[in-house]
Structure formats: C-alpha cells, structure tokens
Amino acid sequence: MSARARIVGWMALVVALALGVSVFSTWQILLSRLDNRVNQELSNEAEKFKKYADSAVQSVDELLQGYLSVNVPDGYETLFTILDGEVHHLTFAEPLAYLHTNRALITELAAATKPTSSEVHSSEGIVRYAVLPVRGDNQRGALVVAVFYDHLKKDVVDAVRALSVTALVALVLAGLVGWLVAGQVLAPIRLVRQTAEHISDSSDLTRRLNVQGNDDVAALARTFNHMLNRLERAFATQRDFVNDAGHELRTPLTVVRGHLELMGDDPADRAETIALVIDELGRMNRIVDDLLTLAKAEQPGFLSTEDVELADLTVSVLAKVRTLGPRTWRVDEVADTRIWADRQRLTQALMQLVANAVRHTSPGDLIAVGSAVRQVKNEAARDGSTVPMVELWVRDSGPGVAPEDRERIFGRFVRVGSRKHEGAGLGLAIVKSIAEAHGGWVRVEENKGGGALFVITLMHREVETPSEGGSATTDRTGPLLFSDRDSTQEVV
Ligand SMILES: Nc1ncnc2c1ncn2[C@@H]1O[C@H](COP(=O)(O)OP(=O)(O)O)[C@@H](O)[C@H]1O
Numbered sequence: 001m002s003a004r005a006r007i008v009g010w011m012a013l014v015v016a017l018a019l020g021v022s023v024f025s026t027w028q029i030l031l032s033r034l035d036n037r038v039n040q041e042l043s044n045e046a047e048k049f050k051k052y053a054d055s056a057v058q059s060v061d062e063l064l065q066g067y068l069s070v071n072v073p074d075g076y077e078t079l080f081t082i083l084d085g086e087v088h089h090l091t092f093a094e095p096l097a098y099l100h101t102n103r104a105l106i107t108e109l110a111a112a113t114k115p116t117s118s119e120v121h122s123s124e125g126i127v128r129y130a131v132l133p134v135r136g137d138n139q140r141g142a143l144v145v146a147v148f149y150d151h152l153k154k155d156v157v158d159a160v161r162a163l164s165v166t167a168l169v170a171l172v173l174a175g176l177v178g179w180l181v182a183g184q185v186l187a188p189i190r191l192v193r194q195t196a197e198h199i200s201d202s203s204d205l206t207r208r209l210n211v212q213g214n215d216d217v218a219a220l221a222r223t224f225n226h227m228l229n230r231l232e233r234a235f236a237t238q239r240d241f242v243n244d245a246g247h248e249l250r251t252p253l254t255v256v257r258g259h260l261e262l263m264g265d266d267p268a269d270r271a272e273t274i275a276l277v278i279d280e281l282g283r284m285n286r287i288v289d290d291l292l293t294l295a296k297a298e299q300p301g302f303l304s305t306e307d308v309e310l311a312d313l314t315v316s317v318l319a320k321v322r323t324l325g326p327r328t329w330r331v332d333e334v335a336d337t338r339i340w341a342d343r344q345r346l347t348q349a350l351m352q353l354v355a356n357a358v359r360h361t362s363p364g365d366l367i368a369v370g371s372a373v374r375q376v377k378n379e380a381a382r383d384g385s386t387v388p389m390v391e392l393w394v395r396d397s398g399p400g401v402a403p404e405d406r407e408r409i410f411g412r413f414v415r416v417g418s419r420k421h422e423g424a425g426l427g428l429a430i431v432k433s434i435a436e437a438h439g440g441w442v443r444v445e446e447n448k449g450g451g452a453l454f455v456i457t458l459m460h461r462e463v464e465t466p467s468e469g470g471s472a473t474t475d476r477t478g479p480l481l482f483s484d485r486d487s488t489q490e491v492v
C-alpha cells in the first residue's frame, strides 16, 4: 500500500469514527429530550385538568365537556373523554388517528381508578397517553390525553438522517482533500526517490534535486544533494587517482619492456639490462606499496593504536635513519609524554620526511628531528584559549619548499622541481593520511636559517599512567616541557 493511501486511510478512519460518535450521541440526546418533552406534556395536561376540576363545582358530564371546549390540543396531540364506560366527547380538531374506536382500549381506560400513563400501537405508530379519571355523585368519567409519539420521533429521525448525510459528505470531502494534500506533500519525496532510482540506474551523479521551500522535505532534498556532491567528488578523486596510478606504473613498464626488447647476446650487456630491469621493478614495487598504504588509509582499521612513548619514538627514528647518508644528524627536543597512537605509522611518516630531507640535502648538511607538547590556539572555542597538542618535526638545511608549493606537495603524485630522483610523489600524501588518520595534520614551513621544516601536529590524546603519589601524566605536559630545549643533543 502506498504511503499516500495509508495516510488517507488512517485519516478517513479517524474522521469516520469522530463523525459516527457525534451522530450517535446526537440521536441519543434528541431521543431522550423527546421522551422528556412528551412526559412533560402529559403531566402538564394532568395538572391543568386537575386545576380545572378543582375550580368548578359541576357534574362529571359538564366538567369533561367544559374542559374539552376550552382546550385545543397541540398538533401531535388529541383529547377525548369517557363517561360511564363509553366514549363521550372528542375535540373539534381532527386527530391523526381515531383511538376511541378501539374497544379494548376504551374498556381498559374506563376501568382506570387513578391517573395512569402508558402507550398503545395505532395506525399512526406508538401513541403515548395519560388517562385522568374523575368521579361524581353517580357518574364515572375520564379525560384521555394522547400524544402521537412516532410523529414527533419522525422529526428526530429526519434531523439525524440529515446530520448523517452531511457527515458522509464531509467524510468524502475530507478524504478527497486528504488525498490531494497527501499527494502534494509526498510529491517531493517521490521526486527524491525517482532521482535516486535514476542515479542508481544510470550512474549519473551530476543530477541534483530542485530544492524549494524550507520544510522537512526541502531539508531532505538538500541532504540528498549534499550526499550526491560528496559522492561525485569522491568518485572523481578516485578516477583521477586510478588514472595517475596507471600513468605512473606505465613508465617503468615501458622502460622494462624497451630494455628487454633491445637486449643483445653480449653477457655484459645482459647483466646491465637485468640490473636495470630489477631496479625498475623495485621502483614499481614501491609505488604499489605506497598506493596500497593510501588505499588502506581511507578504510577503518588503518591504525593499530597503542601507548607510544614520544621520546623513545623520536630517538629511535633518528637511530634508524642515520645510515641513509652522511649528514649532521640532530635531536632538537623530545616530548616527555606518552600518547595513544600507531607507533609503526608515525615512524613510517617520520622516516618518509627524513628520506625527503636526505634527498634534498648534501653530505654534511643538517637534518634534525624533534617532538614536543605545544599549546595551540583552540579554533573551536574562539575565546583565545589554547589546547595542548603534540608536534613531531623534521627539518633540514636544504633548499626548502617555495611558498606556492607548500599546500600542493601533500597531494598524490605531486612532485616539484627536477625529476632526477625516483619518487612518485606519494611520500608526503602518505604522511598526510597518517596525520589525518590520527585526527591531526601536517604542514611545511621555512626552517630558521633556510631549509624545510615539516611538522606533524596531533591531538594530545594522553595515556593515563598509574600515578605515583597522585600526580597524573597531565602534570608533566605543557610549558614545563620547554625546559628540555637546552638539552639539544647532537649526533654526527
Ligand atoms: N625536505 C624537502 N625539501 C625540499 N623539498 C621537499 C622536501 N620534501 C619534499 N619536498 C618536495 O615535495 C615533493 C613531494 O614529495 P613526496 O610526496 O615525498 O614525493 P617524492 O619524494 O616522490 O618526490 C617533492 O617532489 C619535493 O619537491
């Protein structure tokens, strides 16, 4: 069942129930009022008759005749009198039905000794009556007041029938209006659905919904468009990435193929070609590894986090890279704190930065690594407050990075300057994904005295160590650390 039919169905059910209850209770109220009115009328007549009888001293015959001559019955009422067991007088007004011809009824009425009221069936339906007996010296008579109850009830039935018809018309109208309104409200949702269907059928991500108004449906459409924007961007990025990767891998493949095709029979020539091919294959291997790392970085579970001692990490990176070349190696500073991070990935990022630094420097140049906890302005708070952040850096005394390249060198397959080295331009992209996977970022600036300074900034997600004497590790972070600055350690 469609949403529209469901909405209208429920609405019609509720409206029908409400109308049904109101018609039924109107019927009940009108009926009970009618009963009251008839009873009231009969007892009024009795009252009036009693007063009349009390006011005049005359024979029963004269009393009954006199009363009838001064009392004209209402529309649905009739009066007649009984004297000594026989019908005596009728009113002038023609009754709706002749009750006095009913012998059995007259005999019963004539026998009444005290005022009573009851009802009887006639050709005009139910008749409610009251019999008011009078007794004289030697005469017995009675006044009979009859109300044609079913005639009065007919008015009630007519009124309730009219009400029911109106209610039915209202129900149909409400259903129609509900159907139209539901259609109008649901139309944009249908449009969203159709667009979504179209997109999944045709893979056309450029389509957008036309957003109108400011209601929930417009918000849904906007969210949907927003999602499409992101999807389109993600697909475009992925396509470019695959394109770039393809191009990048084609170069070594062409080189390998060319060399193999031209390879002669000379053993020396062969050995040279094989060395070259192996070298190219190694380069391809590294590119594929880097691509895999970047692909993994986009998936959850990229990091396997643990308790990392920053001082240890900083020093161990330097120990590993010292073999990369004869440089002036230095540890600037070490942060005496522990963070919750992926030790392997952080080491990989720092090694990548150091490898770049080695590539851009000459023997004897300075390459330094360091780590510290720094107070960084809290952008979210806007009150100038600061938050402690961990910084890991690598700096060198090479040529540095030109200001216009400082953003873009972190992109994939971006290389700047001469292409004499073998990198594919993925190194800094990997560093960036590792920083971002940790909720941090990486930037490059100019090193004091020339050269490049690459800084990875991470949230200071500290590891709570079992405190000795109640002092938590938090106490050891912050400005206190800067006292370490003087203890610069030089390793050559
Ligand atoms: N320490 C550095 N000094 C100067 N330029 C650098 C340094 N590190 C990286 N770069 C520049 O950034 C570019 C991108 O680096 P990277 O992503 O590691 O790719 P690759 O090393 O394969 O060229 C490099 O081509 C280089 O021009």
Ligand SMILES: [Mg+2]
Pocket: 352, 355, 356, 423, 425, 426, 427, 428
């Ligand atoms: Mg590199």
